[in-house]
Amino acid sequence: MTRKQLSGLVSAVALAGGLLMGGTAAAEDKIGFIYVGPIGDHGWTYRHELGRQAVQNEFGDKVKTTYVESVKESSSEPVIRQMAADGYKLIYTTSFGFMNPTLKVAKQFPDVKFEHATGYKRADNVSTYSSRFYEGRYVVGKIAGKMTKSNVIGYIGSFPIPEVVRGINAMTLAARSVNPDVTVKVAWVNTWYDPGKEGDAAKALIDQGADIILQHTDSPAPLQVAENRGVWAVGQASDMTKFAPKAQLTAIIDNWDGYYVARTKAVLDGSWKSEDTWGGLKSGMVELAPYNDAIPADVVALAEETRKGIEAGTIMPFAGPITKQDGSVGAKEGESLDDGVLLGMNWYVEGVEGQLPK
Amino acid sequence: MLLKIEKRAEYSKSMVYLTPIIALVLTVLTSIVLFESLGVNPIEALYQFFIAPLDTQYEFSELFVKATPLILCAIGLSVGFRANVWNIGAEGQLTMGAIVGSSLFIYFPETDSVFLLPAMIIMGALGGAAWAAIPAFFKTRFNANEILTSLMLVYVALLLLSLLIHGPWRDPAGFNFPESQTFSESADMPILISGTRMHFGTLLALFAVFGAWIMMARTLIGFQIKVIGEAPRAGGYAGFSQKKIIWFTLLFAGALSGIAGLSEVSGPIDQVVPSISPGYGFTAIIVAFLGRLHPVGIFFAGLLMALTYLGGETAQINLGLPVAVTGVFQGMVLFFLLACDVLVHYRFRLNIARKATS
Numbered sequence: 001m002t003r004k005q006l007s008g009l010v011s012a013v014a015l016a017g018g019l020l021m022g023g024t025a026a027a028e029d030k031i032g033f034i035y036v037g038p039i040g041d042h043g044w045t046y047r048h049e050l051g052r053q054a055v056q057n058e059f060g061d062k063v064k065t066t067y068v069e070s071v072k073e074s075s076s077e078p079v080i081r082q083m084a085a086d087g088y089k090l091i092y093t094t095s096f097g098f099m100n101p102t103l104k105v106a107k108q109f110p111d112v113k114f115e116h117a118t119g120y121k122r123a124d125n126v127s128t129y130s131s132r133f134y135e136g137r138y139v140v141g142k143i144a145g146k147m148t149k150s151n152v153i154g155y156i157g158s159f160p161i162p163e164v165v166r167g168i169n170a171m172t173l174a175a176r177s178v179n180p181d182v183t184v185k186v187a188w189v190n191t192w193y194d195p196g197k198e199g200d201a202a203k204a205l206i207d208q209g210a211d212i213i214l215q216h217t218d219s220p221a222p223l224q225v226a227e228n229r230g231v232w233a234v235g236q237a238s239d240m241t242k243f244a245p246k247a248q249l250t251a252i253i254d255n256w257d258g259y260y261v262a263r264t265k266a267v268l269d270g271s272w273k274s275e276d277t278w279g280g281l282k283s284g285m286v287e288l289a290p291y292n293d294a295i296p297a298d299v300v301a302l303a304e305e306t307r308k309g310i311e312a313g314t315i316m317p318f319a320g321p322i323t324k325q326d327g328s329v330g331a332k333e334g335e336s337l338d339d340g341v342l343l344g345m346n347w348y349v350e351g352v353e354g355q356l357p358k
Numbered sequence: 359m360l361l362k363i364e365k366r367a368e369y370s371k372s373m374v375y376l377t378p379i380i381a382l383v384l385t386v387l388t389s390i391v392l393f394e395s396l397g398v399n400p401i402e403a404l405y406q407f408f409i410a411p412l413d414t415q416y417e418f419s420e421l422f423v424k425a426t427p428l429i430l431c432a433i434g435l436s437v438g439f440r441a442n443v444w445n446i447g448a449e450g451q452l453t454m455g456a457i458v459g460s461s462l463f464i465y466f467p468e469t470d471s472v473f474l475l476p477a478m479i480i481m482g483a484l485g486g487a488a489w490a491a492i493p494a495f496f497k498t499r500f501n502a503n504e505i506l507t508s509l510m511l512v513y514v515a516l517l518l519l520s521l522l523i524h525g526p527w528r529d530p531a532g533f534n535f536p537e538s539q540t541f542s543e544s545a546d547m548p549i550l551i552s553g554t555r556m557h558f559g560t561l562l563a564l565f566a567v568f569g570a571w572i573m574m575a576r577t578l579i580g581f582q583i584k585v586i587g588e589a590p591r592a593g594g595y596a597g598f599s600q601k602k603i604i605w606f607t608l609l610f611a612g613a614l615s616g617i618a619g620l621s622e623v624s625g626p627i628d629q630v631v632p633s634i635s636p637g638y639g640f641t642a643i644i645v646a647f648l649g650r651l652h653p654v655g656i657f658f659a660g661l662l663m664a665l666t667y668l669g670g671e672t673a674q675i676n677l678g679l680p681v682a683v684t685g686v687f688q689g690m691v692l693f694f695l696l697a698c699d700v701l702v703h704y705r706f707r708l709n710i711a712r713k714a715t716s
Contacts, residue, residue, distance in 0.1 A: 068674045068675055072633065074627050075667075077626065078671070079671050085416070100628070161535055
């Protein structure tokens with residue numbers, strides 16, 4: 001093939017591609033989703049993907065939703081930017097590490113709206129949203145405190161950030177409120193999603209006497225280990241019962257569907273404003289999977305009572321008195337920790353073993 | 359065995375340089391089958407992969423942003439590979455370069471000196487070189503396999519980064535989230551073309567390409583590296599010190615990888631984060647071999663690998679192709695390249711005639 005033929009072929013390919021590209025452009029509004037993991041993680045990203053599908057189902061032909069999965073946080077800026085430059089109306093960036101890249105791109109594209117999950121920096125066209133996962137963990141803690149025989153609860157942590165520490169503390173407070181002998185062992189795996197590491201952490205915790213495994217990581221591997229070893233476990237982000245039908249007590253489910261539909265609607269009708277949303281059980285952003293049939297009726301009743309109390313505002317998971325791990329006062333009798341303290345929480349409550357990595 | 363593999367007495371020199379192109383053509387042909395089976399128009403998919411990412415000046419500049427760390431690491435690795443020094447720990451050396459280099463900013467954030475960035479680059483190089491010195495020491499002193507030691511040190515470096523960024527290096531105003539404060543102007547890599555992210559590190563990469571080219575072609579040390587690599591005993595008779603070459607190639611690769619890491623954190627990322635590189639140090643191994651261990655070849659191979667990253671993202675956004683396609687693509691390039699290499703150096707022979715005599 002001569003060089004001329006080759007260049008002719010290249011331009012023909014380019015032309016064909018260009019025509020196809022032109023053909024796909026339509027009048028619908030484009031909504032983008034950027035995921036940190038694969039949509040098949042059965043956890044965090046999977047639930048955001050369900051949220052995307054809910055948006056697509058709700059608005060049908062009016063919107064075209066697109067996602068990019070497994071985007072590395074350190075190289076997310078060009079991906080976000082490409083969507084913004086392609087005329088997307090609204091872009092959801094669904095991991096904490098996308099925060100600064102999202103803000104950088106948002107600055108260059110003031111007409112595009114951005115929704116960033118779990119961050120704390122906002123702008124006129126950047127909203128933030130997160131979930132009070134700890135409310136779900138507080139309910140789970142009550143169940144765990146009642147169900148444990150060894151009085152040791154194992155907890156697999158991803159990274160020692162406030163969101164994760166909050167969950168450990170909420171669960172520990174609840175468990176010890178019904179069973180003061182409970183101690184909590186934490187294993188940090190330094191990843192959000194690594195089935196191998198998560199499974200190993202579960203094994204190590206069980207070997208140290210834990211008979212209930214909780215996790216703040218995204219894969220179902222710890223539940224599978226629990227199922228094999230005959231201990232209890234709690235699903236994370238989505239209902240993982242199919243991976244551990246006997247072991248899963250319940251699961252803390254993230255439900256972004258309602259939020260995504262509402263925020264997309266706001267963009268479509270022009271009422272969107274930058275704001276911070278932190279929803280919990282009451283808003284439906286946090287749900288609990290059906291309780292395992294093996295849980296005694298009185299424990300189910302206690303869990304339901306706790307859930308309803310949190311929804312009604314009569315039960316505050318971080319109500320005093322709270323003693324920190326080092327024995328100092330976390331919250332006084334009659335006081336409840338405010339959101340500011342919760343957002344920066346970097347200490348364990350009494351009952352958690354080991355040191356918080358600092 | 360009916361088929362026998364035997365070494366060719368002579369192999370075609372020109373084929374050695376043609377194999378990357380053959381490998382690429384085979385990859386494209388195979389990917390047509392792949393895209394067809396995924397239900398995507400292959401021409402459109404190839405357009406999205408190889409042409410759409412270069413549509414605009416901004417996107418073109420992104421190619422260099424992505425290729426910069428790949429080229430820097432691969433140049434360093436290739437020099438070692440020429441001398442049969444199998445350093446596969448560039449990812450760790452990159453990470454240490456980022457850590458040591460950015461420590462200057464982290465501990466003196468108020469510094470407003472024009473010397474800050476040059477000092478950071480030098481510190482980055484020293485950090486990477488120091489990390490590579492460990493396998494060099496163990497190799498020369500105890501004959502420890504550098505493949506293992508350099509690889510294992512990757513994980514040590516990543517955990518050290520994690521320790522720092524979840525602890526003392528956190529942004530004081532950042533709610534304990536694992537991110538440093540964003541770099542000041544004087545710690546930032548200058549942008550080469552305004553409106554893009556193309557930064558000074560790209561010039562450093564080009565400088566490394568020319569520097570390595572001259573070194574390998576024109577200097578005594580380059581000659582020694584080639585001799586030790588191809589005929590270690592001849593090198594020994596000529597009085598070349600194998601230990602010296604091991605030290606030199608590892609320190610050289612470490613320094614370049616360290617600069618790559620520093621130019622990532624003070625370039626596109628602009629802060630220290632828990633994961634600095636999406637595996638540039640490992641992909642650089644493919645780049646080095648695809649570029650035939652020649653600096654100019656590596657330059658183009660780096661751009662090509664960068665293009666597959668960008669193309670993978672574009673294909674995800676515009677065609678909904680899964681992210682795994684990028685990995686399959688990169689894997690196929692390497693597979694076909696190695697397969698072609700085998701066929702250049704070896705040939706298959708039917709093994710029938712020999713049977714009677716054996």
